[in-house]
Amino acid sequence: MLVPPPRPAPPLHAVLADEGFRLFFPLTALYAALWPFQWVLVFGLDLPFARVNAPGLWHAHEMIFGAFGAALIGFITTAIPEWTDTDRPRGRRLCLLAGLWGVGRLVGFLGADALNLLGAAADIGWLAALAAYVVWASWVKRTDRLLAILYWIAALLVCLVAVRYAFHLGDHALAQWWLRLAGFVFLGLLGVVLARITVPVTNQVLDPTEETSPFRPHPGRVTLAPGLVAILICGELAGFSAEVTGYLAIAAGAAFMDRAGEAFVGREAARTELMALAGSAVLAGAGLILTGAARLGAPLPEVKMLHLALMGGLGMGVLMVLSIAGLLHSGRPLGFPLSTRIGFVLLVVAVALRILPDLGAIPDLPGPLYGGAAILWAGAFLLWLRDYWPFVSSLERP
Template sequence: MSCAAHGPAPENRSIPWQRALSDEGFRLFFPLSALHAALWPFLWVALWGFDLPLAGEIAPGVWHAHEMIFGAWGAALIGFMTTAAPEWIDTPRPRGRALFVLAGLWAVGRLAGLLGAGALLPLSALADLGWITLLALWLCRMSWQRQSTRLISFICWIAALAVCGALARWAMLTGDGPMAADWLHRAGLVFLGLLGLALARITVPVTNHVLDPSEETSPFRPHPGRMNLGPGLVALALLGELAGLSPAVSGFLWIAAGAGYMDRMAEGFVGREVVRSEILVLMGAAGFAGLGLMGLGAARLGAPWGEVAPLHLALMGGLGLGVLAVFAIAGRFHSGQALGFHWPTRLAFGLVALSALLRALPEMGLIPWPPGPLHLLAAVFWAAAFGLWLWDFWPSLRYRGIGSEAR
């Protein structure tokens, strides 16, 4: 596909750095998310060898799961919601102090996980619960003021994320590692529900823009009853787990949920434009999520692999590609640029996919183990992916299209 020229379009204007970071949520939180996603897993694998300097009762793997879900993906969630939600219901976006308060709480929440410092757990737990609660309350307030129901589904999923996070932190505070791992497992699956909602909102306008750049027509119109099929089936499977269904029944529910995401992937076949990277990355996010959930279900039905590998397929491949797609698409649109990714971003998509495959498939016995230390190659590709996107995006962080300041 042809790419737009590197850097902002001629009609864009520059804004000062300090103003840029507080102007829209994506300008502050997308880089924070990318840095955390790139550095934390790499340090954990390459520098600390799957350990943490101050880890005690809580296993380092539990810290790792928490930091990826509430650290890397948490910052992405804040940036996405504070940027997209005001547009969906036509309200002013949060700026300045409001964004820095959320960023401060998020940063304090990372203190304990950086080194596995159990002594900082209470402070970090309160900070994480603080930003999730503030985000949910802000969405509720906007919905009430506009008498809109468009944000209700996101509010419910974010509330579920808050519950999972609070219970995981409580388990960590009491030294109950297995309970913490269970609730973090559920928190990751809740994030997959949020991914499905985001894909439903993003895929339609992006696909229509690709099919008709003039935006005079809307040739892509997915079936409304299937737009949120994946998240709905994830919710059903999670409720089944909480109800104590047998592994076999929950396995079938997770296979059904995975099929819902595969259905979302199939909607990307829109003709020859399917080869556009904007379409492929959205299809890939849904496809990895679907395959991972189906692999999870198969594990509970007796497949010869555990649950950890397919979960990584869903959470690294599905969420990783989905988050990068949001970064790239929203980053270009909100900095006044047309669709069309530069080579570093397109390479980043491929590296995330490769990293997820290298992390999951050898453990599932589907490909040989790669050379070198365990999971190091996957961690290197993963870090390079988010670093490449950030390097590509950074020059345009200070730019936005003329007229966007009206919001």
């Protein structure tokens, strides 16, 4: 009896373009690792082509719309098809999104002010396409379950247009204000994602057979954190005083802390998956609470407290999404590899090294300013890439 020869494995580009997470999660890890590294250790907190806008503004823009933006594309194009049972974007559509995202990064990586309009057009293109895809999936399934996701993507698009316009004008204060709002918008998205992910992950941890659903959170917790972040953003847009927006930030932070409380489900709370979910909420909540305290007069630098919420809470949230979705969508059970678990530790230490010296809590490390934080941050995402590349680059399932 003749045995048919084994089918050749599909080429790598076909595998990566098969599903959103396969292409955009590695891009997220690479860009999240390389951008701070080159900004801090190669260019010494400067950028070679930044002539109009401050390098720090490009740094914030590239982390929000570059690194975290790639994670958003990968998550939306992977999760929405699962939630709605619709065809997933693949092939040329994914490559088009990646191309637009990549053009924006070619401009932002070196802070090329002269090419700001080109980078703006590319970034607006992929973000508008993402919003259109959510609208399409909602229309096809006649569902309103995706409206929260659409709201936050649309808000992010508004922030992007405003930031790029401020870049074009060279108005640093306006750009900084809209970048802060963009950070709040991403925290709102984080709240929505945590609400979506926490329930199935916790139930799978508690019952790996998935025959029961022992974990059922209070319905009021599902939208509490993103809802209060939305109110904070509305307060900012309405021009409320620093004291009023300070209280709103504290309320939003407290809602994230309440979200973290859902991790206490018994001894299984020590599982890295649940600790990562809770850790993201805790860091985001602490950053928002301390930001509010700074606005109320506490002797704290507001920018550093925002770093705690964004670099800490949002950064851990992105690494958590990469880790959990990377396992489940490649057909693997929950259980982070050792290197990935070490990566979460490195990320927390990186956040501490970025914030605590400026607060006088610990001395600066020898070497370039923020060098240690940049190295550990890059290490966290590169360790993830080392562990997960075999999963995302192959269509074979265990």
